[in-house]
Amino acid sequence: MSDLPRLTAAEAAARLGVKPESLYAYVSRGLLSRERDAAGSSFDPLEVEAFARRRRRSPGAVPGSPTPGSPLMVLDTRLAHIDDDELHYRERSAAQLARDASFEDVVTWVWDVSTLRAPSPADVAVARGTIAALGPAARPLDRLLVAVSALAATDPLRDDPDPSQLLRAGARLVTGLPAALAVADERASVAQTLWRALASRDLPGGSRLIDAALVLVIDHDLAASTLAARVAASARASGYAVVTAALGAFDAPLHGTASGAAAHLLRAIRDGDDPATAIARTVRAGRSGVPGFGQPLYAGGDMRARVLFELLRDAPESAGVLAAVDAVADEVARRADMRPNLDLALAALTLWAEMPDDAASVIFAIGRIVGWISHAVDEYDERPMRLRPRGRYVGPAPE
Missing domain, CATH: 1.10.580.10 (Citrate Synthase, domain 1)
Known part of the structure; x- marks a missing residue:
């Protein structure tokens, strides 16, 4: 399988929501790696994605950086825990x-x-x-x-x-x-x-x-x-x-609409695209990373996804969709510490049922x-x- 197509410096900075100067500061501090050739610097898209998620989970990991997802308040809730x-x-x-x-x-x-x-x-x-x-x-x-x-x-x-x-x-x-x-x-x-x-x-x-x-x-x-x-x-x-x-x-x-991008990614892989190429194309297309992966509330992976995948594996004619799920999950796991979430499971369900993405x-x-x-x-x-x-x-x- 070919290596993941790499991100340019501009694409990596856009994914992180930072200026190019900040991107190179992360490189100089050993927080990100890069390769250089005649065309300039390039970055592994899944390494960039993993770094983006670490910044969200760990306020202060990069001093002075924004920390999306940091709670503004804590409210009592009586339903889910x-x-x-x-x-x-x-x-x-x-x-x-x-x-x-x-x-x-x-x-x-x-x-x-x-x-x-x-x-x-x-x-x-x-x-x-x-x-x-x-x-x-x-x-x-x-x-x-x-x-x-x-x-x-x-x-x-x-x-x-x-x-x-x-x-x-x-x-x-x-x-x-x-x-x-x-x-x-x-x-x-x-x-x-x-x-x-x-x-x-x-x-x-x-x-x-x-x-x-x-x-x-x-x-x-x-x-x-x-x-x-x-x-x-x-x-x-x-x-x-x-x-x-x-x-x-x-x-x-x-x-709420993240499952649409995840379905588009799965559909491309099911229809024959190389997983690495499909992932890199998806990362380049937006600033939301690899759709269908990561959920900070679970240490071992999103249990909602696990339940839906278990039920889908028992469903008829699901092998092709699940093969695409396994292919993209293996490629992401090989490059970054991220597991499938609910959005990927919902995307798999839509593909299996031949629903719109x-x-x-x-x-x-x-x-x-x-x-x-x-x-x-x-x-x-x-x-x-x-x-x-x-x-x-x-x-x-x-x-």
Whole structure:
């Protein structure tokens, strides 16, 4: 296998978000290696990626450098926690729930409700018509966002100040959004409806894999979108506005849409591209590194990815996709201490089901609505507007 195509100095500096002078300072201090030839300096893309992730994990490792991901605040949370590299929802293993329970069963348990009341067929028809007005070029998340607005507009009780409106709005969204994306039997589950909306093939167990994915993405500490949901709830936004605020932070390449880039990478490798070449091309194309790798909350790798890959290995006709997963994971592991994360697993699921590359963001968002609403309920128990930080002026001094 050929060595990874290398990054130029400009590309390496752009990936790290620093000036070329800082890049060469890292080289002089032994933090990065480079090769020099007649064309100039070049850098190993995975060494650069590993260095970028070390800077995020270790504030102060490079004095004076920014440290993305450093917490601005610590908030109490009552839903997800990670112990010994295992994700739990309250006292129950998320992995076990994903393997054994349906999404609906987990949602009713998390929200402590007896049933999930769906919007009326007329309200779903309004949401479906709003989606249709976007045309075929709209992204899946665009369709989801306008459907949230449509379901809000058809709910006369959306501004009810009682906290119970959050759970009622949440139930309308997790059941109504899939129904707005695809016409399905009224008795179909959320996962079955999403399979009909997103997948291009009929495979046994397909909706069961979506069910497991929905459960695994419900909550995961205070991600950027979850914080946005809590800020909106702090201002006593409605359930629909909480989800809209969260989707604004979610629709980003470093968060909810990272699986699209990972799917593009896997697709290229599955279709015959050399893994090293595909990785280098992906790193050059953006500043988010190798999509589908790294998760600082786990020392031994993202357990959500592990569960989805285990389920996918038992699925029919998955060998080609999993071979691409293994090829890219081996190449990354050979160069950097990074393991697959949830985004790579969701990308593998989309390829197996022959979904569009960015379809996994819809599965992710609908599952995460459960967590956003849960956090909003908790925030309603706190003092209103408590999540209002104060700014510190650092602009030019007055003359």
